[in-house]
Amino acid sequence: MSDNNYNFSEIEDRWRKIWAEKPGQRAKDFDQKPKHYHLIEFPYPSGAGLHVGHCMGYGASDAYCRMKRMQGYNVLFPIGWDAFGLPTENYAIKNKIKPEKATADNIATFERQMKMMGYDFDYARQVNTTDPKYYKWTQWIFLQFYKHAVVDGKLVEVADDDKTTPRLAFQAEMPINWCPSCKIGLANEEVIAGKCERCGTEVVKKIQKQWMLRITAYADRLIKDLDTVNYLDKIKTAQVNWIGKSTGSNIVFRIHPPAGEAGNTDNSIEVFTTRADTLFGCTYVVLAPEHPLIQNIKSQISNYKQAEEYIENTKKKSDLERTDLAKDKTGVKLEGIKAINPINNEEIDVYVADYVLANYGTGAVMAVPAHDERDFEFAKKYNIPIKEVIQPKNSESDMSDKAFCDYGIMINSSEFNGVTSEDGKNKITEKLKSIGSGDFTINYKLRDWIFSRQHYWGEPIPIIHCEKCGIISMSEKDLPLTLPDVENYEPTNSGQSPLANIDSWVTVKCPKCGGDAKRETDTMPNWAGSSWYFLAYAMNQDNRIQNTDNSENIFKDRAGELKYWLNASLPSRSSKSEGGVDLYNGGNEHTTLHLLYSRFWHKFLFDLECVPTLEPYQKRIAHGIILGADGRKMSKSFGNVINPDDIAKKFGVDVVRAYIMFIGPYDQESAWNMAGVQGIYRFLNRIYTGFDKMNFSDEDSKELLVKLNQTIDGVSQDMEAFRMNTVVSKLMELNNVIEKQKSITKESYKIFIKMLSPIVPFLASEMWDKLDSEKSLLEESWPEIDKKYLIAEKIEIVVQVSGKVRDHIEVDAGISDDELKEIALESEKVREYIKGKEIIKTIVVPKKLVSIVLKIV
Ligand code: ANZ
Ligand code: ZN
Numbered sequence: 001m002s003d004n005n006y007n008f009s010e011i012e013d014r015w016r017k018i019w020a021e022k023p024g025q026r027a028k029d030f031d032q033k034p035k036h037y038h039l040i041e042f043p044y045p046s047g048a049g050l051h052v053g054h055c056m057g058y059g060a061s062d063a064y065c066r067m068k069r070m071q072g073y074n075v076l077f078p079i080g081w082d083a084f085g086l087p088t089e090n091y092a093i094k095n096k097i098k099p100e101k102a103t104a105d106n107i108a109t110f111e112r113q114m115k116m117m118g119y120d121f122d123y124a125r126q127v128n129t130t131d132p133k134y135y136k137w138t139q140w141i142f143l144q145f146y147k148h149a150v151v152d153g154k155l156v157e158v159a160d161d162d163k164t165t166p167r168l169a170f171q172a173e174m175p176i177n178w179c180p181s182c183k184i185g186l187a188n189e190e191v192i193a194g195k196c197e198r199c200g201t202e203v204v205k206k207i208q209k210q211w212m213l214r215i216t217a218y219a220d221r222l223i224k225d226l227d228t229v230n231y232l233d234k235i236k237t238a239q240v241n242w243i244g245k246s247t248g249s250n251i252v253f254r255i256h257p258p259a260g261e262a263g264n265t266d267n268s269i270e271v272f273t274t275r276a277d278t279l280f281g282c283t284y285v286v287l288a289p290e291h292p293l294i295q296n297i298k299s300q301i302s303n304y305k306q307a308e309e310y311i312e313n314t315k316k317k318s319d320l321e322r323t324d325l326a327k328d329k330t331g332v333k334l335e336g337i338k339a340i341n342p343i344n345n346e347e348i349d350v351y352v353a354d355y356v357l358a359n360y361g362t363g364a365v366m367a368v369p370a371h372d373e374r375d376f377e378f379a380k381k382y383n384i385p386i387k388e389v390i391q392p393k394n395s396e397s398d399m400s401d402k403a404f405c406d407y408g409i410m411i412n413s414s415e416f417n418g419v420t421s422e423d424g425k426n427k428i429t430e431k432l433k434s435i436g437s438g439d440f441t442i443n444y445k446l447r448d449w450i451f452s453r454q455h456y457w458g459e460p461i462p463i464i465h466c467e468k469c470g471i472i473s474m475s476e477k478d479l480p481l482t483l484p485d486v487e488n489y490e491p492t493n494s495g496q497s498p499l500a501n502i503d504s505w506v507t508v509k510c511p512k513c514g515g516d517a518k519r520e521t522d523t524m525p526n527w528a529g530s531s532w533y534f535l536a537y538a539m540n541q542d543n544r545i546q547n548t549d550n551s552e553n554i555f556k557d558r559a560g561e562l563k564y565w566l567n568a569s570l571p572s573r574s575s576k577s578e579g580g581v582d583l584y585n586g587g588n589e590h591t592t593l594h595l596l597y598s599r600f601w602h603k604f605l606f607d608l609e610c611v612p613t614l615e616p617y618q619k620r621i622a623h624g625i626i627l628g629a630d631g632r633k634m635s636k637s638f639g640n641v642i643n644p645d646d647i648a649k650k651f652g653v654d655v656v657r658a659y660i661m662f663i664g665p666y667d668q669e670s671a672w673n674m675a676g677v678q679g680i681y682r683f684l685n686r687i688y689t690g691f692d693k694m695n696f697s698d699e700d701s702k703e704l705l706v707k708l709n710q711t712i713d714g715v716s717q718d719m720e721a722f723r724m725n726t727v728v729s730k731l732m733e734l735n736n737v738i739e740k741q742k743s744i745t746k747e748s749y750k751i752f753i754k755m756l757s758p759i760v761p762f763l764a765s766e767m768w769d770k771l772d773s774e775k776s777l778l779e780e781s782w783p784e785i786d787k788k789y790l791i792a793e794k795i796e797i798v799v800q801v802s803g804k805v806r807d808h809i810e811v812d813a814g815i816s817d818d819e820l821k822e823i824a825l826e827s828e829k830v831r832e833y834i835k836g837k838e839i840i841k842t843i844v845v846p847k848k849l850v851s852i853v854l855k856i857v
Contacts, residue, residue: 008652024778041586129529136480244445272361277424281389458523555610
């Protein structure tokens with residue numbers, strides 16, 4: 001592109017050099033200015049480098065922070081590296097290089113690319129989750145989880161030899177999702193439609209001892225405290241649904257013959273229900289195939305062979321397949337077994353069926369075919385009685401051939417007849433409680449968090465297993481427990497991590513008894529380091545994370561910094577402490593897991609008095625993704641990947657920055673469009689060539705001043721709301737007006753440059769320098785509106801009556817549709833035509849037309 005005088009590469013090189021030597025304002029702990037802590041999700045430094053999706057997040061946040069600095073804020077806009085994880089490990093295995101080396105190389109590439117793009121991060125505060133100086137504290141937090149429990153809603157310390165109190169970090173035999181290809185246990189959220197999120201292989205179940213974090217102990221607070229934050233509604237809803245709180249009852253059915261007769265003591269089935277009011281309509285009970293009771297009573301099940309075959313078959317199905325409403329329900333009746341309904345002592349049949357899941361509620365349900373769709377379908381298929389016990393409140397009970405699932409009035413329920421479902425749930429449960437057959441309970445869809453990975457490239461879990469003493473936690477003084485140097489990163493086939501093969505690292509003496517012991521060889525998931533990184537940035541002025549060797553508690557040492565940056569509004573830790581990162585921007589895909597995990601860690605740290613706020617983030621927004629030009633997700637296999645480097649080389653960094661802001665509504669998906677890129681290139685080129693020929697004088701036209709002040713107003717508001725696409729279009733409109741001027745004052749032109757600078761900092765700095773070489777643009781303040789020019793713009797609207805134009809009216813450009821309608825109907829000319837007639841409808845085409853349709857008589 002040499003057919004013009006916008007030599008972007010020369011301009012960019014020049015400014016990159018200047019900024020490297022003399023960067024703009026940096027975040028400063030305890031500064032008196034108002035502060036803005038702006039967090040953008042830190043990247044996983046993969047070998048592929050920066051992609052356009054990154055630029056969507058960084059570009060908008062960078063623009064926003066540039067504006068905030070100009071508005072006088074002490075802005076903290078840090079970046080770092082979320083660098084543990086499988087891709088790096090796999091890359092290291094394949095290319096026979098060390099993961100540390102691969103990570104360091106990738107980080108260097110990322111940082112270079114970010115600086116190339118002009119992202120003005122607080123690079124000096126960067127943190128790296130794989131740095132032992134950093135993960136020392138990730139491990140420290142893990143130890144605190146291990147050493148604490150939540151009892152009666154309070155955080156308590158758990159003694160080393162206490163084996164009963166439920167610790168927040170604990171080991172459990174879990175049927176885990178196992179990817180046979182990656183040889184790794186996956187969290188539920190890493191299983192997408194039954195397949196491994198990373199490699200797409202079918203996931204199978206495997207029983208393995210795993211470290212778990214008891215996130216369920218915080219489930220209620222994770223819902224309740226959403227009231228104190230300002231997230232997009234869809235993000236709040238996603239969190240609430242993911243936690244999936246369900247209030248109901250546990251009900252106990254004795255079974256016959258009692259299992260105790262065969263030498264077992266377990267002689268009942270406990271079910272979880274949200275509809276205790278339907279208990280009189282329960283005509284059978286269902287056990288999940290994995291339910292342990294089946295094994296206990298198998299000698300009394302006369303058709304056990306048949307049941308066993310069914311149970312074996314279930315193992316091949318995913319939870320999703322099992323619960324799919326459209327799928328045919330299957331099951332086997334357990335012959336010889338009866339359950340007794342505690343409310344009326346009726347004997348009913350017991351089935352095993354895979355539509356009941358083992359890991360939700362109690363793994364057993366009371367089936368009420370008249371009022372539950374799944375049970376209805378099952379009962380029809382197996383000829384089980386269907387007994388109606390709930391009648392619709394306001395219509396006659398319709399005998400239609402489906403379950404009535406709503407709330408209603410209880411019938412066929414003895415003394416409870418006439419009671420509403422709402423009351424009935426309580427009354428039935430109270431009654432059961434009084435006879436020892438049930439109680440109120442709450443269930444969550446949220447599962448405890450599987451925190452073990454059988455891989456090398458993660459934080460080692462700082463635990464020792466002693467033959468005599470059992471599980472022993474390492475002393476905080478001995479942290480970090482660093483990863484050993486190894487030659488081979490392949491996971492072992494047994495499913496253990498590669499660390500298990502390194503005897504010299506694994507074999508240790510027990511810190512308690514001095515006897516033979518072994519280190520834990522599982523490592524943490526890559527969600528660990530990202531659960532507290534925003535705290536690390538706040539504490540990392542002058543690289544302090546590198547210097548905590550003698551610190552017992554970094555959070556206590558840096559309490560002042562945390563309070564400053566998290567904006568803790570209350571001096572004491574009271575029940576409600578607001579504050580947190582001012583704004584957190586990131587991908588839509590992280591609105592459940594990462595957000596939930598880090599909120600959980602933060603609440604735990606709050607309970608430990610390590611952080612001053614209940615919530616980590618005051619405000620969360622999310623950006624959409626950029627699709628390929630073909631409208632599909634960018635992917636190597638589709639050949640539609642856009643590399644920001646290539647575009648920058650051809651059109652300049654400012655074009656990439658401005659185009660990505662202009663591509664579409666910020667929180668939605670948009671497809672890449674090369675014509676759009678060229679359009680932005682022409683726009684910047686026109687600005688620059690126009691600037692070169694600009695006639696500066698000491699007077700502005702009124703037209704210009706009005707447009708200029710409207711633009712200051714609009715751009716400031718749009719930036720604040722992350723409407724980045726309309727920021728760009730407003731700047732385009734202003735440029736059109738500037739181009740029409742015979743002359744313009746330098747002052748006005750400088751305001752235009754200031755508004756351009758967050759989006760296209762290179763071009764803006766170059767033009768600024770030509771007008772004012774005294775003071776750097778980075779030291780300038782954001783333009784103020786001169787209100788006297790903010791008179792409303794007028795537009796002309798056409799009014800039609802029954803398809804014919806009857807009037808033209810002039811209105812404010814910002815008018816709402818309803819106001820417009822009203823004014824049109826009041827127009828005298830219009831009133832003449834509609835007098836005495838009936839209006840069928842009034843159609844408004846915003847900013848253009850009002851069309852009134854009359855009834856034809
Ligand atoms: C009896 C009943 C009658 C039910 C009725 C519903 C309607 P949520 O809201 O999702 O918590 N259920 C309980 N445990 C289950 C399991 N492990 N697998 C499959 N289904 C299970 O759903 C709670 C309802 O889901 C419970 O209430 C139970 O069916 C079923 F007219 O109990 B209900
Ligand atoms: Zn020991």
